[in-house]
Amino acid sequence: MDYNLSEELKIVRDTARRFANHELAPISQECDRQERYTPEIRIKAAGLGLVGAWIPEAYGGSGFGFLGNAIITEELSRVDMGIGLNIVVAPFGSEAIHFFGTQEQKQRYLPPLCRGEQVSAGAFTEPNAGTDVSGIGTRAVKDGADYVINGSKMFITNGTVCDFYVVLAITHPEAAKKHERYSMIIVPRETAGVSSYKITGKMGIRASDTAEVVFDNVRVSRENLLGTEGRGFYQVMHFFDVTRVMVSAQGIGLAQGCLEAAIRYAGERKVFGQALGTYQLTQAKITEMAVRIEALRNMVYKAAWLIDQETPDYTLAAMAKYLGGQTAVYCANAAMEIHGGYGYIDEYIVQKWYRDAKVLEIYEGTKEAEIMTIGKTLMMR
Ligand SMILES: Cc1cc2nc3c(=O)[nH]c(=O)nc-3n(C[C@H](O)[C@H](O)[C@H](O)COP(=O)(O)OP(=O)(O)OC[C@H]3O[C@@H](n4cnc5c(N)ncnc54)[C@H](O)[C@@H]3O)c2cc1C
Secondary structure, eight states: OOOSOOHHHHHHHHHHHHHIIIIIGGGHHHHHHHTOOOHHHHHHHHHTTOTTTTSOGGGTSOOOHHHHHHHHHHHHHTTOHHHHHHHHTTBTTTHHHHHHOOHHHHHHHHHHHHTTSOOEEEEOOBTTBSSOGGGOOOEEEEETTEEEEEEEEEEEETTTTOSEEEEEEESOTTOSSGGGSEEEEEEETTSTTEEEEEOOOOSSOTTSOEEEEEEEEEEEEGGGEESOTTOHHHHHHHHHHHHHHHHHHHHHHHHHHHHHHHHHHHHHOEETTEEGGGSHHHHHHHHHHHHHHHHHHHHHHHHHHHHHTTOOOHHHHHHHHHHHHHHHHHHHHHHHHHHGGGGGSTTSTHHHHHHHHGGGGTTTSOHHHHHHHHHHHHHHO
16 A cells, blocks of 8 residues: 555646646636636646546546546645636546547547647536436437437536537437436537526636536437437446546645635734634644545545546545535635634635535535435445
8 A cells, every 4th residue: 555646646736736826826816706717727727737637648638547637626626616627627528428438539529628729518417407317308309310409407517618518318218217218418519509608696616617508409410429328327427426536626625725724824813912823722623624634635535546546436436525525614614713704704715715615515416415325335235
């Protein structure tokens, strides 16, 4: 067992950290206030190999694996989770192309993502179905050499800025087994009949683009099928098994940022004639943050490393996602408390991190969904 990062991964971590400090920190507040998406930052990050770092070199990626990608995600989220998302999830949805795509699809779609030239989106959630993925209603009907797609998707990250969507739709409504009714299909955003509407007023990660997407008689070639017809539900479940690890890495970064800000502030702020950090009640909060972060980091790195070794443990990945959300929310709250009244105002960054943190218990599977996944597996063992 070796807990040391390889020299390559140390360089990746340091590169991502420098990039976050120099490029994300100065525009963090402005992007939050203006809900500004940051394509220029994505392109710069791509130049350093930080976009699609999990994509193999054969398809234009850096080949750093899911552990390398988790480390990049952690470092960017330590400064700004929203702008960080614009970098690390620029290829969102395309994990499914990596797992299930044909050689031709991989060659066509993955390299432009790694170069920062294109962006993808994973379109699964609908206005009436999120946790219950099998409750979606979007239909893709075969018509000659095409699919004709109708339906709408909700809360789609990169929804108004992407070049293409990876869409989950019903292709086999007649299948006896409910889970065999779905397929994944690649849909270019510029296709006739696709409309996307930016959702504004999000509580946090406001630099990230979130949208409602409508498909109105959208016609795409049947060559855009991803993987196997009727296997879409299982493919999406496998997709989440892997992408959950990336989301838990956001939790490490955000929580680490909160810890560092809390220690800094507790060292500077004087109360009752002494630095706030000299009081044991404050130290207890800081200690609890540090312990939780260390436990989370170990869990996330292990889950990512196991995926890279092709011996994945998806229950561990769900545990990491669950702990990631909890840790981020706990640490953001503790950092706010240590900052007192100053933590509650816009000038101090902890209020933003407090708002950003909550989404880690919602997207990519709510915390309740993770509990259900973990509990079911434990009961079956
Ligand atoms: C900022 C943001 C970005 C997102 N990006 C994407 C994206 O890129 N692509 C995409 O497809 N989706 C995306 N989502 C959607 C996200 O994954 C869903 O919001 C999430 O899965 C929950 O689904 P829902 O909102 O429909 O809530 P629901 O499924 O309606 O759940 C509501 C509540 O009920 C709970 N619940 C559900 N089932 C049970 C049960 N059996 N027992 C007990 N409690 C239960 C849930 O945990 C939750 O607390 C995004 C969401 C947000 C907020």
